[in-house]
Amino acid sequence: MTSIAKAPGKIILFGEHFVVYENRAILGAIDKYATVTSEKTNTDNILISSSLGQSSIKKDEEVSNVEKKFRPFFYIAKQLISKNGFDKGISIKIESEIPIGAGLGSSSACCVAAAASISNLFGNTNEKEILELSIQAEKTIFPNSSGADCTVSVHGGIIEYQKEKGFSKINTKNKFNFLIIDSEQIHATDKVVERVKKFKNENTNVFTELCSEEERLITKALESMENNDLKTIGKCMAQNQIFLEQIGVSNDELLSIIEEIEMITFGAKITGAGDGGCVIALTEEESDLSEYTNTTKYQTYHVSIQKTGMQVFNS
Numbered sequence: 624m625t626s627i628a629k630a631p632g633k634i635i636l637f638g639e640h641f642v643v644y645e646n647r648a649i650l651g652a653i654d655k656y657a658t659v660t661s662e663k664t665n666t667d668n669i670l671i672s673s674s675l676g677q678s679s680i681k682k683d684e685e686v687s688n689v690e691k692k693f694r695p696f697f698y699i700a701k702q703l704i705s706k707n708g709f710d711k712g713i714s715i716k717i718e719s720e721i722p723i724g725a726g727l728g729s730s731s732a733c734c735v736a737a738a739a740s741i742s743n744l745f746g747n748t749n750e751k752e753i754l755e756l757s758i759q760a761e762k763t764i765f766p767n768s769s770g771a772d773c774t775v776s777v778h779g780g781i782i783e784y785q786k787e788k789g790f791s792k793i794n795t796k797n798k799f800n801f802l803i804i805d806s807e808q809i810h811a812t813d814k815v816v817e818r819v820k821k822f823k824n825e826n827t828n829v830f831t832e833l834c835s836e837e838e839r840l841i842t843k844a845l846e847s848m849e850n851n852d853l854k855t856i857g858k859c860m861a862q863n864q865i866f867l868e869q870i871g872v873s874n875d876e877l878l879s880i881i882e883e884i885e886m887i888t889f890g891a892k893i894t895g896a897g898d899g900g901c902v903i904a905l906t907e908e909e910s911d912l913s914e915y916t917n918t919t920k921y922q923t924y925h926v927s928i929q930k931t932g933m934q935v936f937n938s
């Protein structure tokens with residue numbers, strides 16, 4: 624049997640970084656996907672192939688000895704092989720249309736798709752278990768992960784997320800359309816999160832105040848989502864961007880992208896860790912941004928929020 628699973632990338636509308644410290648974040652699943660195809664094999668190895676390369680690793684190898692880029696997938700396969708008492712290996716093929724290191728949840732979507740695909744090989748498609756496994760897998764390379772990215776990738780739609788409380792879905796009538804502008808500066812989430820931790824420790828009062836302001840902003844943004852008030856949501860995004868600048872995760876290039884795109888959209892901000900990666904701008908569904916997209920030097924994508932999260936197929 625071949626098992627295929629597909630999981631969406633994400634944007635963070637509000638609350639990145641603050642979510643690492645028990646605050647709320649709002650995330651949306653987007654129509655860009657990671658797909659993982661897996662099969663049981665007759666070897667003793669876990670074979671992983673992706674656009675980043677290929678590796679065949681003995682299944683009793685320690686996870687920590689495995690090359691970082693393959694580690695989460697090896698972890699998932701090893702866990703499921705052991706849990707199901709399987710005595711052979713697994714092959715895993717990872718394909719993704721989500722840009723890497725851009726704040727669009729590429730690594731989480733790959734972890735979710737791998738956990739779903741391999742679980743399904745053993746007849747299990749339980750969302751809760753797949754989510755837990757994918758968060759643990761992501762933690763093999765990024766121990767401080769809040770788990771927010773994997774959660775929205777499993778469940779789809781727009782979610783409110785808090786580390787201890789988990790998630791709740793936000794019901795909105797609007798489809799929500801965004802233009803994504805990729806600065807093409809690849810960021811390392813773990814390094815930026817470390818830097819914010821240093822900022823927090825050296826500026827405790829400022830950080831606590833920013834957390835409270837972010838909380839108030841999220842309450843206002845949620846009300847605006849309920850009322851389908853795109854103008855106010857855009858303004859809230861612009862305000863969130865200011866908070867991100869204050870904790871030091873923006874830079875001149877991102878700011879110049881934001882200033883330009885904000886003139887023709889409802890509002891824009893970094894999505895994800897920052898320090899590079901992507902800017903998201905909230906747009907009207909029918910708005911024509913071709914003058915910008917045809918002339919900018921950056922790669923741009925139109926995305927909308929996807930109601931469906933991870934999906935599993937057999938072939």
Ligand code: PMV
Pocket residue numbers: 638639640641642643725726727728729767768769770771772812816894895896897900
């Ligand atoms: O840049 P990304 O897609 O890795 O998103 C990171 C989001 C953070 O809030 C900075 C970290 C986290 O685990 O939530």
